[in-house]
Amino acid sequence: MxxxxxxxxxxxxxxxxxxxxxxxxxxxxxxxxxxxxxxxxxxxxxxxxxxxxxxxxxxxxxxxxxxxxxxxxxxxxxxxxxxxxxxxxxxxxxxxxxxxxxxxxxxxxxxxxxxxxxxxxxxxxxxxxxxxxxxxxxxxxxxxxxxxxxxxxxxxxxxxxxxxxxxxxxxxxxxxxxxxxxxxxxxxxxxxxxxxxxxxSRGEPFPERFGPVHRKALDLRYGENPHQAAAWYAERGQSWGLGSARQHQGKPLSYNNLLDADAAWGMVSDLDEPCVAIVKHSNPAGMAVAATLAEAYSPALAGDPVSAFGGIVAVNRPLDAATARQIIEVFTEVVVAPGFEAEALEVLGAKANLRVLEIARPRPPLRPRTLRSVSGGLLVADADTAPEAPDEWTVPTAAKPDESTLAELRFAWIVAKHVKSNAIVLTRDRAAVGVGAGQMSRVDSVRLAVSKSGGRCRRAVLASDAFFPFRDGPDIALEAGVAAIIQPGGSVRDAEVVAACDERGVPMVFTGRRHFRH
Known part of the structure; x- marks a missing residue:
């Protein structure tokens, strides 16, 4: 037998x-x-x-x-x-x-x-x-x-x-x-x-043994590249994030679609106002907030319209038909939203291959974690989801930001948090106008962001995910017309960076918190 x-x-x-x-x-x-x-x-x-x-x-x-x-x-x-x-x-x-x-x-x-x-x-x-x-x-x-x-x-x-x-x-x-x-x-x-x-072990931040439990949700066509096999495993019992996703239409989700959709969802979930993020390779090609999603889409697209082609669009409100009509004018792989108006689904339905993903508004677990596999093990860390603390920010420069500038800096700081390090973000009128992502030196990220802005950095503000080790990066940004800077501070050369801002009468904010993203 x-x-x-x-x-x-x-x-x-x-x-x-x-x-x-x-x-x-x-x-x-x-x-x-x-x-x-x-x-x-x-x-x-x-x-x-x-x-x-x-x-x-x-x-x-x-x-x-x-x-x-x-x-x-x-x-x-x-x-x-x-x-x-x-x-x-x-x-x-x-x-x-x-x-x-x-x-x-x-x-x-x-x-x-x-x-x-x-x-x-x-x-x-x-x-x-x-x-x-x-x-x-x-x-x-x-x-x-x-x-x-x-x-x-x-x-x-x-x-x-x-x-x-x-x-x-x-x-x-x-x-x-x-x-x-x-x-x-x-x-x-x-x-x-x-x-x-x-x-x-719920009272232990990092217990002696760690065993996350997942269940296969989807066999994927391939992984990050066609020669790599892959599957998606959802955390059992979770009703937030991608674990709650419902696909309304479109081609099957790919490995890269899921990575980018998760990154885009994280971006828009960090903001309370109507927000649109357009993502490529887990970085924002564009991101903006406005009174409505329809008003936010255009400046988000303008952030980097070339890179937006074939991107993922995420919004933090139920998607309306007016915004949907704008989205389908540009080739888009995935649209992510917490809900969809019936007319919006009809509009998106004109693009049969477009993946339309509904995700419940996030209700993070009691102790959110990030998991990264390394050879021979797993790295486990608190997710970078702690609320910002603007009341603890300091202004080391002679010039102080007014309320309007401070609001712009807050927005830029949130965008920078979601950009691969070294991250430099330029925003103006609550829209990203230049993003420098993933460079090995911070000054090169500044150069890239200024270049991508196409001259729009004049009167823009700059956010850096970590401190400036030298004043060279701020000098380039200030020369291009940047009107304010926000960064963690903490460099042994902070005084030189402060001096660079004071020489031009530009305010700078120290947050005291770094946002590396690898």
Missing amino acids: AGGVTPVRRALISVYDKKGLADLARGLVQAGALLVSTGSTAAVIRDAGPEVTEVSEVTGFPEMMEGRVKTLHPAIHAGILADRGKDTHLAALVEHGIGPIDLVVVNLYPFRETVTPHPDGSVAGPAEAVEMIDIGGPTMVRAAAKNHANVAVLVDPGDYAPLLEEVRTHHGVTAATRERLAARAFAHTAAYDADIAAWF
């Missing part, structure tokens, strides 16, 4: 999620299987028509301790773990009057769902959480998966129908299916245990 088909003569079923249970039970009985089940599961099966034997009848013990002890008994686990190829195992079953079990169907208490904060911010208390730690379920699942040479195991209602079809077709479960289901079962219990461990 280990290399062939295992008939399903006796099935043990104990599930929290009763979805599909009635059809599964009826299908198994029609295939000739006897059913053994626990309390509430047995009641649902019985109501659906099939006969079922209670676990307590098999073990000779009632369910006790409010259901904490039901299936933890040799009469159950010997039936699951017996190796049918060993005479000693079969003899032990006969000696103790234990029947073998060929199929185990279990899904677990919803621990992750229980401890996930509710939309109103409330969370389950420790007592409620602990009661959702399943003991008997994982034990049966692991036992069945270990003995997959003889036993099939189901942990996902989505697998019920395919298994029934296989039983009808092959009069049992094939070895290949049993092995595949065992892999799913061990992944299921591993994820469950990781959720529990994470909850118990």
Whole structure:
């Protein structure tokens, strides 16, 4: 049987999620299987028509301790773990009057769902959480998966129908299916245990062991390049960011689409006013805020109209038809929004290949993290999502920014946060007019931003994601007409940079916070 088909003569079923249970039970009985089940599961099966034997009848013990002890008994686990190829195992079953079990169907208490904060911010208390730690379920699942040479195991209602079809077709479960289901079962219990461990470690910023749990959401055509295979894994149980994404139309999302969509969504989510971001290679080609999305799109596009071709557009309001009409005038790969007006979807529908992605407004996890793989391990850090603290900013220059200039500097600072380092951003009238991204020297990023601005840097403000190590960068920007600067400060040559601004009567703000992005 280990290399062939295992008939399903006796099935043990104990599930929290009763979805599909009635059809599964009826299908198994029609295939000739006897059913053994626990309390509430047995009641649902019985109501659906099939006969079922209670676990307590098999073990000779009632369910006790409010259901904490039901299936933890040799009469159950010997039936699951017996190796049918060993005479000693079969003899032990006969000696103790234990029947073998060929199929185990279990899904677990919803621990992750229980401890996930509710939309109103409330969370389950420790007592409620602990009661959702399943003991008997994982034990049966692991036992069945270990003995997959003889036993099939189901942990996902989505697998019920395919298994029934296989039983009808092959009069049992094939070895290949049993092995595949065992892999799913061990992944299921591993994820469950990781959720529990994470909850118990919730007070530790960086616990001794770190095990994020994800589930494959999409097979991708390829990775960053065509010769690289790829898939997208979503974090289970999350309803924010790309984990909540719904695609309305368009071609399948690619690896690079997802990277850029996530970057674009992060940009617009950082601003409360109507905002449009146009992204290429995870950097803003353009970004602007205005009274409406339709008014913000044009200056965002003007930021770098050449680079915007083939980009990703993200907005932080439900997309309206007027803005949608502007978007489809330029070749765009993806549109990302927290919602879409019906007319806007009709407008976008004129471009059949355009990917239209709806993402719920972000509700970050309690402790957002960034994960980066490195050879031999994983780098884990707090995400750069802490609110800015303008009240803590300082002005070291003689000239002080007025309220209008300060508002422009705040906008520029947020844009710079989302640009690959070394990052220099020039903005004017709350729109990016020049972006210098990813240069190895800060002065080269300044030169690039000034060049990309095409003369629009006069009266613009400049934001730098990190301090200026020398005054050369500010000198170039000030010579080009920049009217104010915002940067973290902290260089041993800060005084020289302050002097450069004072020589031209230009205000500069120190934020005290760096925004490197690698």
